[in-house]
Amino acid sequence: MEVPHTYETLWRDVSPRPAAAPLTTAQKLLLPLGLLLFNWLFWAEKTGVNVLVYSLFIVGAQVGLLPRHAAARRTGLFWLAAAGSLFGGAMAAVYGSGAAVLATEASLLLLLGFANQPHLRLLAYALLTAAGGTLRAALAVPRAWQGRLLSGTGARRSWYYGRLLLGPLVVLAVFHGLFAVANPRYADLSGRALAAVENWLAQLWPDLSLGHLLFLGLGYVLTAGALVAVPVYYFADQESRLGEFVRRQRDRVASLGVRRPDFRARAFGALGLRKEWLMAAAVLGLVNALLLAVNIIDINWLWFGFVPAPDFDLAQFVHEGTYVLIFSILLAMALVLWFFRRNLNFYGPGLPWLRAGATAWVLQNAVLAVSVGLRNYYYVASRGLAYKRLGVCLFLLLTLFGLGTMLLKIWQRRSVYALVRLNFLAAYAVLLVLAAGNWEVWMARYNLRPGFASIDAGFLFDLPGRALPTLLAQRAALNQLPQLTSESYRGPVVISAADAQRRLDAAVDAWRQRQRTYTGWQGWNYADWQAAKMLR
Template sequence: MNALPLFTPTNTARAEAAPYAGPVWRPVRLVLTATQKWLLPLGVLAFDVLFWQQGLGLNLAIYTLLAVLALLAGQPRAAWRSGYFRLVLLGALVSCGAVAWYGSATAALACTGSLLMLWGYANQPPLKQAALALLTGLGAAAQVVTGLPALLLRALPSRDTKAGRAGWYVRLLLVPVLILGVFHMLFVLANPRYSQLVGRAWQALGEWLGRFFELLSLGHLLFLVLGLMVTAAALLRVPLPGLAQWEARFGELVRRRRDGVASFSVPRPDFRRRDFRTADLRKEYLAALAVFGLVNLLLLAVNAIDISWIWIDFRPEPGFDLAQFVHEGTYVLIFSILLAMGIVLWFFRRNLNFYQPGLPVLRWGATVWVLQNAVLAVSVGVRNYHYISRMGLAYKRIGVCFFLLLTLFGLLTILLKIWQRRSAFALVRLNSVAAYLVLLALAVGNWEVWIVRYNLTVGFPQVDYGFLLDMPGRVLPALVKHRAILNRTKHITRDAGGFYSLYEEVSPAVAQRMLDERVRRWQQRYQAQASWQDWNYMDWRAHQQLPAADKAPSTH
């Protein structure tokens, strides 16, 4: 099934499919093919070699590529016709490269989520919702994990005649082995040189067994079981049509319901009857018109204040708590925007979309409200900009920027719902794709290095140097490069610890020593623990650019 275009609605609403009466979860009997029987142990071995006692980096990229190749080797022809499958496949490859390049947690999250969604779309190509594809991938993996013990039991050799003959040969060799043991003990007592050689052999065997049993510790055995489950979930295919059939009930456009006129109903005054009388559609129209009209006036006043105060002439007074102004104000305004989107979805969810006498006025009122909420979102972005321009970049401030982009996109889809009668299903589909693209954008960004460069080169009077030093080791070359800026910074702070996250001010000399110590410790840890499994390019380049662990930098 071809994926629907992002912004072009179908000419007619999709007919509602019959409700899916079957269970979403149905146990299946797993069967291994001849190829899977030798791929499964190889996959477990690869999982153990790549991930045991290792961080995430090149190993996750390699395993992801192997899993994708195993999926594509199955020739999922129906999945190839889905645009969502192709998009997620591209996203898996991009996030795979981001893991090998940065080794960041965001890239690993994007890589893992892409794999699960890819398995979901391959399992059920008609799926459109990214969240349902993710749940389908998780459900299929859970089916494999729960059916794995029975599959392994069926793979054990049965008691046939061959096994009986093998037992007979073992019993036959038991007497010669006992005789060999008796002569071995006699030679040990009679020949000192033979006894010495035998002692060395037993010592070497004991050391090898010690290393072997140390390798097969309880933790390692559990890790091997985890590798078996992950590899089996990547190789085996189980049908899980429940979510896809449930999704098929929903259409792209709102359809007019003939069982009632309005979108809500009120009970009859006669409580002896159980049926309900549908409220007049005109009353709902008047209620929606009143909501849009009154809130538009209120939001107009708020936006006018924000534009004149925050956009044009923002001059905080002495002692003004900028952090509280941004944090609390941002959360409240974002909640206001989401609430406004929910109210629009509520009024335009059913037959009010077909009320021709007042539909143009209602649409324009809702459109003005959506546009004013977009202005409100921009005001939140301006607040965040003022905070960044005075305090510097941080993870949450970057996150707010991307969340506002998603919010503006969501408001755009609300306009599509108003003017094209899009359903809530269509809006969730579009916004889930946008959220996935934002996750990929976060995965491919070198955010920590950009934060360090911005915070140290703009010329802020105060720098939270402890926050910069707590970042991953790939930022250390940038910190060393810009270390001279510390001597020109008025206030250098670090986390003082404690429950209330207090900050203490340090001198430039102390900050320089903190940087030297951080570089020395990171270099020592990298030289001692780095391996090809958790290799990533940014850490390797940082190791090449930084001085050796026994030579702390002193150019300050």
């Protein structure tokens, strides 16, 4: 919620924004170097050492280009993002996983956001600041190369015309994708047209294609955003109006000396606050009683000695029940945020009772989250691990953390801004944990253990190449499982053990063939190197 401005905030809002200097000699050297490096590292390459090298380049450029007195150098979140960028790049060099790439990209964006506005504390605003600064830098660099300022009238004009150009192109791309999916004839004709453009570019420049041209454009935008700082103040100004704690709100109408009508007195006076407390107490009492009944049923049914019947549809029980219960927990959080958003936090006569009811509501939802985790566990124990099941586990951890921050809001009068800030930090920590895991190998190893009545063999064969040595080492388990399935557009299809063995050999051959196409060191990663060594 909004808090009154401090003198420092008011000065920052009304003071003129400093204009950024033109490009320095170092920036003019690093911009083409960064573009060439991006193209050399990533074009037609897989994930590997290239992510780590590019992260080192961006982090080094940011630290080297920052002045010694820059506020970002004294910001812990800036150094956290720098460490996360290098950690994600290192995990990409080890595993070559998509989670490591995602963690690196998020960390680099956070790094640029905190370098742009060091006083930011909300990670979401840092990401948005980095995105806005990157786009503005890409549009301002051509003018800045001529010695003009990066901010001011010229940059605003470039940003204005850039939006006029990019907006229609984005809309065109979205509708083109929709029409291509909905109309096969249109997709075929548009594909031919794009192929003709690529052929024309190939004749004009043999080593250049339309995809390569777009790739170079992406590299230019990223390099400009990483090396050239165009200040974006909007999100920093928005955050400066937010506080860590809820403050008591005075009635602005009364403070102006205006006589309020009776309905406003009832709505905003003490009587209205008491009515709001009565409504909150009634709602919390009823939903606590209802959730208590649900938790008692779940504890008696799921927590101790749960054995599904032979005809019990465990998949429907887990899928539908899990999603509904997760939505229920999120709705419960929204309910607490609504009741504790304003002056009800300061209603002395009924606040202890309201806090007790809200605390019981939060703790009961934590018990419900454990029940959801047990549903997920029973499914994993029966059908094996998959990406969604792993995602549910991590989401439940974040949910329990979020419920813990709800207690902070109830007992310490924390604001919604404080809760969002803490939960975004927790989500970033989970993303780094995801980047550090060799999840596909662990899933393959777990799913091939004896004791499963059925496993999705098609899912195992679609795992990345680093999981193939594990599958080959335990290929005998494919002959011992009672049932093997594979997903199709009609649903799960039962396959034979012999067919599974053939598909496994085909997956190994296809991966080896793909590996032969990568001759450079840019896409090298330890997991693929180890897999290739074991598959010889």
